Amino acid sequence: MTDESGTYTDVTCCHCGGLGCIYCDRIGKVRVRAPARKCRHCDGIGCIYCGFTGWAGLKGKYD
Template identity: 55%
Template sequence: MADTEKSEKAENTEKIEYETVTCHACDGLGCTYCNKTGSVEVRKPAKLCPKCGGDCCIYCGYTGWEHPRGKYE
């Protein structure tokens, strides 16, 4: 790998902050979308999904929130 590729990767690894919010699909009771915890982690600041307005869709992973944390993050 070239030195320029290493420096570009180092610059792109910003630390993303997450906050815990209540899952809109189950209203905190626990479902398959929130791994039965009742809450999901989303990027700060937490915002409702702009596509569905919090009603749950494929873009928010059926959680109702914009930018939910991925399984492997």
């Protein structure tokens, strides 16, 4: 595997649709590991595995 540990991309938080909520620190976007992928556990709806953002590979809390 190539080193992708530093590759992240900003995506719209699925929980609030970009309006801002506690899960995206009220900015409406979250930083996830690129390429951005919807959470396979909830398919983008939001669950504990994706920190309720709907995205897989969330940067921050789960690093």
